[in-house]
Structures are given as structure tokens and as C-alpha cells.
Amino acid sequence: MKDILKNIPDKREDKNTTSLKFKSDLIDYLGDDYKDKVCLEIGAHKGYSTRILSFLFKKVISCENNQEYRDFSKDLNSDRDNIEYNGMDVYGSPWNFDNIDVVFIDCNHEYSYVMSDIGNAVRLAKQNQELLLIFDDYGLDNPWEGVKEAIDTYVKDERFEIVKEIGEPKGSDCNPRANLKEVEGVICKWKNKSKSKNIVFMPNIDLGNGRNSSYHYSAKSWKAWCDKNDCELLVWEDLIFPVEDMKVTWQRYYLFDILEANNIDYNQVLMVDADTIVHPDCPNFFEETEGKYCGVRIDGCYEWTLRSIRGFGDLLFNGGRIHPWNYINGGFQIVNKNHKNFFEAMKGYYNTNKKNIIKSTEILRCGTDQTILNFMLHIEKVDMKYFPIRYNLQDLFKKNTMVLDKEMQHWMNDELYFLDIGWVYHFNSIPKNPLNRDANYWIERTYKELYK
Incomplete structure (x- = not known):
């Protein structure tokens, strides 16, 4: 030297x-x-x-x-x-x-x-x-x-x-x-290896209640978006556990197990609910994550949110509370390999507290995993990035963006107002209505208007 x-x-x-x-x-x-x-x-x-x-x-x-x-x-x-x-x-x-x-x-x-x-x-x-x-x-x-x-x-x-x-x-x-x-x-x-692709992971479990009859339209919209943005769509159709033992929403936290068991390489993963339609011009949100755990804050019924926070807080978290303004909707979560430990914590919490979780869910009737997810994100101090609501436009009826009752909404045109408000449309919390327009109706109609 x-x-x-x-x-x-x-x-x-x-x-x-x-x-x-x-x-x-x-x-x-x-x-x-x-x-x-x-x-x-x-x-x-x-x-x-x-x-x-x-x-x-x-x-x-x-x-x-x-x-x-x-x-x-x-x-x-x-x-x-x-x-x-x-x-x-x-x-x-x-x-x-x-x-x-x-x-x-x-x-x-x-x-x-x-x-x-x-x-x-x-x-x-x-x-x-x-x-x-x-x-x-x-x-x-x-x-x-x-x-x-x-x-x-x-x-x-x-x-x-x-x-x-x-x-x-x-x-x-x-x-x-x-x-x-x-x-x-x-x-x-x-x-210099082939770069792992980003994945859109969409649960679509047929429980025999007809709820998922329109979800193939959701899958088609996400497949078109994935093809455009060099991503892969993975539609999960098989239960890991009977729903009596674990709701589908909880089973999705076996995401990394599912990917690795099937030898699927990945970079980032969006876990998205099947009652969504994505706009074909939606930007590639994977480029906006900064490598963090990403979600969209709740933007619907705050009475429901507060009731859920108070209820699960009292029954499962020793009277604890979390801020509703940092509460995310579980239907749009972006994660990566750095979040495997958090998913292990979620699974571990469920398996340790299974009976109490099932009982609390039946008593409260305001969510399954979502509020517990938010408590766990807070407890585990997960570094979050909050996406704008345009990436998970929730509770569309409460925003008066769809017609469910022509008499009560007589001043409105029967059009898809929400198409001009966001990129990902989440057809949750649609009440029974005189026109019998449930989530399946809106998913099919939205898909056909955007993609046909």
C-alpha cells in the first residue's frame, strides 16, 4: 500500500x-x-x-x-x-x-x-x-x-x-x-435484475351472499390501471381460515405470507377493497409513497368513527383513544417489505385476543379490523404518509354525489358527480333506497361509463 x-x-x-x-x-x-x-x-x-x-x-x-x-x-x-x-x-x-x-x-x-x-x-x-x-x-x-x-x-x-x-x-x-x-x-x-413490480392486492372472496357479484368490474378497472402503470393485479379468492374464526378483513394481514407462499416478488403493495373502481387516468400513487405506510384518512361518518374508537378503545384498549383526524380507512393501504413486522403484530394481536375481538365486533357493529388497525398503527408508532381523499373517495352518498331517491334529491341530475372529485371511488356505506341502487349497481355503472 x-x-x-x-x-x-x-x-x-x-x-x-x-x-x-x-x-x-x-x-x-x-x-x-x-x-x-x-x-x-x-x-x-x-x-x-x-x-x-x-x-x-x-x-x-x-x-x-x-x-x-x-x-x-x-x-x-x-x-x-x-x-x-x-x-x-x-x-x-x-x-x-x-x-x-x-x-x-x-x-x-x-x-x-x-x-x-x-x-x-x-x-x-x-x-x-x-x-x-x-x-x-x-x-x-x-x-x-x-x-x-x-x-x-x-x-x-x-x-x-x-x-x-x-x-x-x-x-x-x-x-x-x-x-x-x-x-x-x-x-x-x-x-441489474428485473425490477420487482408494484402489486395491487384485491380480496374478492365469494361468501355466497351476492355481495361480490359486481366485483369483476372492480378487478377489470384495476387490471387496466395496472397494465397502464406497469404493475400487477393479484385477486385473492381463497379463504385462509373460516370466516367464523376470522373475518376476511383480518385475513388480508396475511398478505406477505400469501405473496411469499406463491413466490411472488414485489416492491410495494396496495391492499384495496373490492368495492372500488379506479379511474383510468389515476396517477401512479406508488410514486408518491416515500417508502412509508400509506392510507387515506376517514372522510365519511364521524359519528360512526367516534363510536367505533370509543367502543373498541373501551373493550380492547383499556379505555384508550386515538385521534379521529389521523384515522385511516382500511380499504386503501400501501405497504412494502418494511411493514412485514407490523403485519406480524396485527396477526399476533388477533390470535392473542381472538375471543374478545369477535365478541367486541358483535357488540359494537361498527367495523371489524379498521379501528383496531388504527390503534395498532398508533401503538407501534408506524411512520405514516396520509394520501389525499382523491385516492379513496369514501361514503359517496353522504357527499351527495349519487342519486338514491329522486324525490328527495329532485334538484340533482342523475349523473356520476364523484367522477370529477377523485380517482378511486369506494362504494361503501350505501343505504337501502327507493331505487334499489346498491354497491353492485354503482360499481357496474361506474365501470361501464369509464371503460366502455
Whole structure:
């Protein structure tokens, strides 16, 4: 190592290179494992890091647009015969490189440029290849904070991960402009595998009461939306337990068990009630989750909500209360792998308190799992994101968006007012009415108006 680092300046001597600790950590991490591989260097400056890389790889392709810096690097590394110098503008030219194993990125640190660098780099990876990406200035304190911000953006993709922190630690004075806000550098890995799709999971259990007679229209609407947004629809039709032992609404918390038992890979999952229709122009809400547990606050009958909170709070939670303004409707929940433990907690709570839950549900008659779900979200301190009501437009009759009684609603046209209010229409809590327009009627009518 001492020979490799001989006459190489530290970052304290030249702010535009990496620290000696960064280089030393990189040498330790790569070792002899990459001596038959190719490294692409984006932003080489004077070639100090290029020199280190040339001892660790079979070949280094060094991209530096500044002719003066390229010439300096050539003089510095005149004894190295495995460096290919490239003067391309990496932001104005295509990255036409083949057989790249590692990309060292230390170029423009503004967010948009770093995003461009990462995007171009990962496109070099072959199918099923693991591409290593090395970043300097991850902890740089500057007006852009582009390197860390861009990496944080990519980390949300399951194919991208930080595997090693290298260089000077947080708080180091290695950069003369300001102490580091985070560690100096990171090594990341991109796994070029087919990206797991987002899934729409819709229970559609036929209990023989005719309630689900129109749910095939719901499924068709969600299938059309999934096809448009590169997602998959999974319609769950088989009970896990008899409904006498566990209501269907409780059985849906076996979601992850169902997916894994059927070898279904996934990224995020929307659990949506079958008495819904989605508008064909509904945006891809999976892009709005921020990786959090997502739901839509209740926006219907607050008397029912308060009665349910008070009732279940008294019977199951020792008189506890939760805020109704953070109470979500259970018919639209977006989750991911990070929420498996919470679903385990839900199942565990049911199995431990099964008799009391069944008895309380029969006594109160205001919900099955929904209020308990909200208590558990509060108890488990789940990080929530609340979606706007347009993604779960509930209690449509109470909003006066549908005609159920032409005499009582004589001023209204018989039209689907709710189509102009939201994206996902939830046909719950529709009372008996003179026109016999139940949920099945509205689901079929809405589907045919939107999709026929």
C-alpha cells in the first residue's frame, strides 16, 4: 500500500482529490479481487485516484474533459500502461463503453449531474450483473449536496444499495472549505435484475351472499390501471381460515405470507377493497409513497368513527383513544417489505385476543379490523404518509354525489358527480333506497361509463 500511495497528496493538500484514507480504504476493500476487471472513472482531475485504480484493475478508462488535467495525469502516470484516456463530455455524449465492472464517479456534484452519472452508469450493467459504483464527496458540505441527495434517491430502488463507507469520517476537516457533514465516500452496488413490480392486492372472496357479484368490474378497472402503470393485479379468492374464526378483513394481514407462499416478488403493495373502481387516468400513487405506510384518512361518518374508537378503545384498549383526524380507512393501504413486522403484530394481536375481538365486533357493529388497525398503527408508532381523499373517495352518498331517491334529491341530475372529485371511488356505506341502487349497481355503472 505504501508504494501505491507514494507521492500522492492528501485532500488537505489538494481539495480536488480524495483523502489518503479514502484511497487506503478503497485499496483494502478491492484488494486483489478486481485485477481482472475494468474500471470506468468519471471525472479524473489530475489523475491521483486514476493512479491508485491502475494498480487495482486490469484496465482503467479515465474520462476527463479538461485537456490540462489530462496532460497532468498522463505525466503523473507515465509508468502505467493500463490507463485509457478519454476527453469526452460525459454530460453531452453517450456512454458507449462495454464490459465495465466498476464506475468511479467524482465529477460535477450538483444533484441533476450526479443523477445523470448514476443513470448512465447503471445502464452499462449487463443483465444479472452486479455493478460497483464508488463515490467521492458523499459528505461534502456545499450548496448542492448533490452526491448524497442523488444516492439517497437511488437507494429507494431495491436494486441499489450502499455497501461500504470509506474515507474520512463525519466531522473531518479534510476539506478546507468546511468539515464533512457525512462520511467522505461510499461504495454502492447496483444489481441489474428485473425490477420487482408494484402489486395491487384485491380480496374478492365469494361468501355466497351476492355481495361480490359486481366485483369483476372492480378487478377489470384495476387490471387496466395496472397494465397502464406497469404493475400487477393479484385477486385473492381463497379463504385462509373460516370466516367464523376470522373475518376476511383480518385475513388480508396475511398478505406477505400469501405473496411469499406463491413466490411472488414485489416492491410495494396496495391492499384495496373490492368495492372500488379506479379511474383510468389515476396517477401512479406508488410514486408518491416515500417508502412509508400509506392510507387515506376517514372522510365519511364521524359519528360512526367516534363510536367505533370509543367502543373498541373501551373493550380492547383499556379505555384508550386515538385521534379521529389521523384515522385511516382500511380499504386503501400501501405497504412494502418494511411493514412485514407490523403485519406480524396485527396477526399476533388477533390470535392473542381472538375471543374478545369477535365478541367486541358483535357488540359494537361498527367495523371489524379498521379501528383496531388504527390503534395498532398508533401503538407501534408506524411512520405514516396520509394520501389525499382523491385516492379513496369514501361514503359517496353522504357527499351527495349519487342519486338514491329522486324525490328527495329532485334538484340533482342523475349523473356520476364523484367522477370529477377523485380517482378511486369506494362504494361503501350505501343505504337501502327507493331505487334499489346498491354497491353492485354503482360499481357496474361506474365501470361501464369509464371503460366502455
